[in-house]
Amino acid sequence: MEKDEELDIKAGAAADSDLEDDELIQDWSEAARLTVRASTLPKSGEKDYEPDGTNTQELLLYRARKAMFETLSHSVRGTVVKNQVKAYYDPDVHMAVIFQPKGNFLQTMGKMHKDGTVWLEFQEFLYLAERGTVTPFYKMQGIDWRYHELPLSIEEMYRLFQSQQEMDNFFVFAHLKRLGFAVMSSRSQTDSFFRADCRPRKLSFFENHCPFPHWRRSLHNMFFYNPWSFWIIRYTSTPQIYRNLNQLIPFYKAPKTVKDIENERMVSKEKPSYCVNLNVWKPKGDFKKKNPGLPDYQIVIYNKNDPQKHFPTYADLKTVFKSLDYKFDFLSNSDNWKWDEHTYHDGKLRCETLAKSKQKGPSMDNTKEKQRKMMPKKQHKFRSPRALQKSRLKNGYRSFLLAVVDDGLISFVKISEADFGSEDVWYTPYSSNYAHRNQ
Structure with a gap:
């Protein structure tokens, strides 16, 4: 009981602190106890920004890092079977198929077929697997692979890249997706500025x-x-x-x-x-x-x-x-x-x-x-x-x-693509119409 009371005092002192949230760090040493008691994670005091000439800061950092890794290693990991989305990689077409598609990622990724399945490009498949949105599997030939599933790890998925250019495309694709943009391959472009008869x-x-x-x-x-x-x-x-x-x-x-x-x-x-x-x-x-x-x-x-x-x-x-x-x-x-x-x-x-x-x-x-x-119209200056x-x-x-x-x-x-040759960059007097507008 004394340890629990002492823990509550520390948590209350951290919650009453005047520091901002980004200036506070988590105390992983008590994370396991608090998760059992369904409480919030405690927050420690101020950070040490300048060295004080001793090994105290290094010792505190070592203990905090060790407590964090121990908490993560002993925590239970997994996903709810009901919410699990399985994606199967097909080596023949270098794409992945989802038989029971669900999730918000379908608004910007994947191609829906008439049979209700969704096909993902490889870069979309790897991006969703890294996020944990889909569970990756390998589609094996010669056996009923739906009942003999072969899971894929992220390291094994990186080995499936067919070229360095494809890997570079994925890095840029994933970076822009994390920033919130909608990104698609240029091969899947359906809209065009040019007419159908205006061919290259x-x-x-x-x-x-x-x-x-x-x-x-x-x-x-x-x-x-x-x-x-x-x-x-x-x-x-x-x-x-x-x-x-x-x-x-x-x-x-x-x-x-x-x-x-x-x-x-x-x-x-x-x-x-x-x-x-x-x-x-x-x-x-x-x-x-x-x-x-x-x-x-x-x-x-x-x-x-x-x-x-x-x-x-x-x-x-x-x-x-x-x-x-x-x-x-x-x-x-x-x-x-x-x-x-x-x-x-x-x-x-x-x-x-x-x-x-x-x-x-x-x-x-x-x-x-x-x-x-109802929205006000933009006034062009x-x-x-x-x-x-x-x-x-x-x-x-x-x-x-x-x-x-x-x-x-x-x-x-x-x-x-600039055009300096067509622009008259030397000084020319303003026209009378422009001078009349400014009066």
Whole structure:
């Protein structure tokens, strides 16, 4: 009884402490007793931030760590059989199947079949197994594997990776899933910005090997921009000088309209060194994996420690830019732009498919429409032409995220497609309309 009273005094003193929760640590030495008595874990006093010149802190840390490991080693572990979700790995298709699917993970992962089973990609299967959401098993051939189940450990699942690239994809996939994003493989993309008849065309021989636009610019400069031209042409203003200088430097003109993007969509004859690996959506409550819409981000993965890989070259970046299919930021900036009216799902406009789904459940949709009408409309602030130009130069047009994997550490680099050659970056006086607005 004296030990129990002393324990209650310590627990009450910790609960009355003025320290924040993140400044308090758990006392694992009394965890086993408190779990039996159905009480809360006690909290100790302040942390020691600076060494005091003795071994007292190391001794206290050793005892606390030893008590924590002993408590975890003697605790009962397991899962409730009723809530257990079994997933069976099929080596023939390198996927996992769930015969009795249940859980919130089905909203963003897995592919439902007509027979009621759910098939998981290997990266989804391993991610759910690490979280403890599913129990992994191996689907053995030649026997009735449902009655002779072979459980898989996490170490054995890591041996099932087929390549280093697949392992890198899983690391980035799991990292983004833990942050709360909805992540899918680029192979399972159902929505597209391009029409069904707007298929990628292959590059011709001249487009692959002959930079004809650069030759044309060089010939133009040879005849019209030589030292003698400065004796013939008379310049009366600074913008004239800058415009002529702009003609001397060859540059790549980025696509700025929908038609330009469709014309730029092409694929090389050779297999590209880099391609889009993952599609990422921002977390939202109405996300549907059957009709998710265009992704918010597209990710290309690069392993820094792989000797067979190199940092993307200019040709690799151009190939990636021409294969992007996501919500382009420079199109979203316009006020009248709606992505549902410019996105195709199975060859049809997404707004039409959404209208059909609304007819099935009008009650839920009416409440959502009422809530949208009650919400205040966003007021778009007027931005000067100079501010818009700075935004275009800073953010660019098309962009993607390059995930650099370095010994397990993941860094994200945003690579944008800017167009400095088309922008007049020299000073130009403001127009009269803009000056009249500011008055």
